[in-house]
Amino acid sequence: MTDSPVWQPTASRGALKSRAQQLAYVRGFFCERDVLEVETPVLGRHGVTDLNLDGIPAEVKAAGVQGGWLQTSPEYPMKRLLAAGSGCIYQIARVFRNGERGRRHNPEFSMLEWYRVGMDDQALMAEVSDLVCGWLGCERPDQVSYRQAVMANAGFDPMEISDTDLKQYCEQWLEAEQLADLSRNDCLDLVMSFAVEPTLGLERPVFITRYPAAQAALARVSREHGHPVAHRFELYINGLELCNGYWELTDPDEQRLRFDADNQQRKAAGKPEMAVDEAFMAALNAGLPDCSGVALGLDRLLMLKVGAKAIEEVLAFPIERA
Secondary structure: OOOOOOOOOOOOHHHHHHHHHHHHHHHHHHHHOOOEEOOOOOEEOOOOOOOOOOOEEEEEEEOOEEEEEEOOOOHHHHHHHHHOOOOOEEEEEEEEOOOOOEOOEOOEEEEEEEEEEOOOHHHHHHHHHHHHHHHHOOOOOEEEEHHHHHHHHHOOOOOOOOHHHHHHHHOOOOOHHHHOOOOHHHHHHHHHHHHHHHHOOOOOOEEEEEEEHHHOOOEOEEEEOOEEEEEEEEEEEOOEEEEEEEEEOOOHHHHHHHHHHHHHHHHHOOOOOOOOOHHHHHHHHHHOOOEEEEEEEHHHHHHHHHOOOOHHHOOOOOHHHO
């Protein structure tokens, strides 16, 4: 963080100009592909159940509504638009996640989210490559499965390793007592964060694909080599995660089961359970079209463009100066 007076922005004029160019590039990219720009609420009635996302509650008293949440993603309302027949859509959104502040995180940040009707995850990865590589002028990404990435960098098979051996492996970062209450997914997240992510995309961009089914979130699941895997992908450049995409789950019954499982995990972790967004569930019941979607961090993409080492270099006013 710069030592300049607190009233001054942290981003340079050059970074601000690059942000304006980035937004123009994104809008031109989707205009050429006839993808419709939309806006959805920044303040919504519901948060999300995802164990790894902490929303920021809002005190709202209006039109019979009590409470609300600053949105962690525009996903649910965008899917309501898709179910209503919007066709392919994108949004440049301000989103909020509590407790996230660091070299690559700010509680408020810019997200580009888009949905392509009739595309699977492979087709969407190709479009992500077009957008990102067109902006950065970099090589197109390789594809490596989650299983291959962990085996290459951590030396074990994440689909086969026992919980006991996995926790023993994680003792290089945490004490056994600290690991005792962590789930298998928690331990795999440690491995990904410390052993795998720092190595990804150093020579050329790389998509990590086919995550364990337990990490599917809102993605479809299929079987590969005897194991259930999610149609989910993330793009990494220079060890930096840029986006998270899915071939979207459209089954409302399966989605409700996943929301219930999320809340059970939240309860076990001592976090508050979150009410399910029934308007979103009604949209799934009405029929979400076959589609894929992706959320991309625009601030991180801009960091790569201008060579920034910390997110405040591309934000005019990070949380400390907001």
